Amino acid sequence: xxxxxxxxxLDDFRDSTGGSDRDISRGSSSGENSxxxxxxxxxxxxxxxxxxxxxxxxxxxxxxxxxxxxxxxxMLSQRVRSSYADRDKDYPLRxxxxxxxxxxxxxxxxxxxxxxxxxxxxxxxxxxxxxxxLVAQGFAHRTQIPDTDNGPREVLTLTKxxxxxxxxxxxxxxEQVVYHGLKKSKExxxxxxxxxxxxxxxDEIESAGGRVLRVKLDYEIKEELYSRLxxxxxxxxxxxxxxxxSIANSYHLKTDGGRIxxxxxxxxxxxxxxNQIQHRDLELATDHYRPRGLAQKARAGFQxxxxxxxxxxxxxxxxxxxxxxxxxRL
Numbered sequence: 001x002x003x004x005x006x007x008x009x010l011d012d013f014r015d016s017t018g019g020s021d022r023d024i025s026r027g028s029s030s031g032e033n034s035x036x037x038x039x040x041x042x043x044x045x046x047x048x049x050x051x052x053x054x055x056x057x058x059x060x061x062x063x064x065x066x067x068x069x070x071x072x073x074x075m076l077s078q079r080v081r082s083s084y085a086d087r088d089k090d091y092p093l094r095x096x097x098x099x100x101x102x103x104x105x106x107x108x109x110x111x112x113x114x115x116x117x118x119x120x121x122x123x124x125x126x127x128x129x130x131x132x133x134l135v136a137q138g139f140a141h142r143t144q145i146p147d148t149d150n151g152p153r154e155v156l157t158l159t160k161x162x163x164x165x166x167x168x169x170x171x172x173x174x175e176q177v178v179y180h181g182l183k184k185s186k187e188x189x190x191x192x193x194x195x196x197x198x199x200x201x202x203d204e205i206e207s208a209g210g211r212v213l214r215v216k217l218d219y220e221i222k223e224e225l226y227s228r229l230x231x232x233x234x235x236x237x238x239x240x241x242x243x244x245x246s247i248a249n250s251y252h253l254k255t256d257g258g259r260i261x262x263x264x265x266x267x268x269x270x271x272x273x274x275n276q277i278q279h280r281d282l283e284l285a286t287d288h289y290r291p292r293g294l295a296q297k298a299r300a301g302f303q304x305x306x307x308x309x310x311x312x313x314x315x316x317x318x319x320x321x322x323x324x325x326x327x328x329r330l
Contacts, residue, residue, distance in 0.1 A: 034322055041326045045315070048328050067206040068199070072121045075099060081133075086165050091137055096120070097130045098171055101139055105158050105166055105178030106215050107195045109188050112142075112154045118199045131156065139165060141181075145188045149309060155192050157181055176214045183219070190284060194265050197284055197305055197330055201267055205280070209272030216266040225251065225260065252279060254300050261300035284330065285314055291321040298325030305330045 055063065065073075081092040100119055104110050112131065120127040134140040139162035144152040158166070163180035166172055182188050194217070202212050225247065232243045241258065248260045263281035271278055283302040285294065287310050294314065297304055304327050306314050311329045318325055 037324050038319065038322065041318075041324065044326050045328065052329060066203045068118070068203060069121055072119065076120065076123060076126060084165075084169065086168060091139075091165070093133070093137075094130065096126070097134055100127075100130060100156075101134065101158065101162055101166055102172050102178070103195070104140060104156050105163065105172070105180070106176060107191070107198070108179040108217070108219075109145075109155050109157050109182060109192045110195045111192045112156060114192070114195050115156070118195070134162070138162070145185070145192070147189055149307075153189065153192065155188065173214060177216070177220050179217075179219070190264075190286060193284055193307065193330065197282055198265060198267065200305075200330065201280055201282055201303070202269075205267065205269050210269045210278070211272075213268045213270060213277065216268065218262045218264050221251065221262050221266065225262070256296050256299055259296070261296050261302070263297075263300075263302045285327065286310060287313065289314060289317075291317060291323060294318060294325050294327075295321075295323050298323065304328065 075095050078095050081094050081097075083090045084093050084098075085091075096119075100115060103115070103119055112127065115131075116122060116124045116127045120130075131140065131142065134156075135142055138159055140156050141159050142154065142156055144154050147153045158178070158180035160180055163178060166178055172178060183191070198215060205212060228247050229244065232238070232247065233240070235243070241255070244258070244260060245255045248255050253260055253262070264284050265282040267280045267282070269278055269280070270276075281300070281302045283297050283304045285297070285304050285306045294304070294317070304325055305311075306327055306329065308329045311327055314327050317323075318327060
């Protein structure tokens with residue numbers, strides 16, 4: 001559901017409505033090979049669904065903690081607020097409140113329910129107390145966004161003041177971009193779900209011994225690509241398709257029919273005992289996706305997820321079109 005730039009044919013399937021997709025729906029394989037590929041995808045999805053179901057049904061006390069939960073538990077044990085100086089004013093903040101500011105900034109918009117689960121290990125009263133303090137000090141803004149499936153969802157964004165505080169306080173890594181305010185209100189629900197998607201993937205990475213370095217949203221990737229493509233377009237001695245392919249490769253992305261598919265979310269991390277930066281590209285698909293969009297995201301190598309009630313519908317579309325794309329439930 002990534003946002004795109006028209007000038008250089010970066011992808012944008014969020015609002016795509018025109019044209020027939022049947023001409024590319026059958027892919028490059030046919031007959032028995034296509035059937036086998038689809039069955040393998042079904043098995044992969046069934047295995048992931050089973051693990052997800054077991055995890056949800058298993059009592060918390062019987063489930064081994066993931067590294068994130070251990071870190072959060074230690075942080076929540078610190079209840080005293082320290083004074084943070086910013087320009088000519090001091091702000092009393094707990095480490096947990098600093099952590100929440102960073103989390104909100106990294107993902108632009110985060111639901112309070114998801115914060116309770118992932119940033120507070122389920123301690124809702126502590127989350128409410130911290131959020132009240134952040135809102136009162138002008139660092140965070142609390143609002144509601146419509147969700148036709150579950151009712152209005154309460155979310156948080158950084159204010160300009162909160163963004164400046166993070167930027168001046170050097171509490172985030174220099175390479176980690178942070179945002180403030182809602183970009184587009186109609187995309188807020190999708191963007192809020194990226195926080196849950198991130199933790200689903202990050203927990204898998206850390207459980208395997210990896211260490212997450214930073215998060216890149218599609219905003220950041222596309223801004224960088226747009227800038228480089230614009231500069232490269234001035235060079236009339238080079239073929240435009242080769243320029244796109246070269247720049248895409250430098251970002252570990254692929255070109256597809258002249259476009260550069262961009263993931264909703266990229267996680268950069270290190271594997272255990274390895275200094276080579278790895279990345280995992282994630283896409284959160286929605287009901288607005290057409291088969292062409294799914295096919296292109298799959299060819300780009302992205303891991304595709306969908307909200308639980310939307311995954312089944314998208315899988316049926318995938319099967320009808322014989323697309324080679326596993327779609328996992330968020």
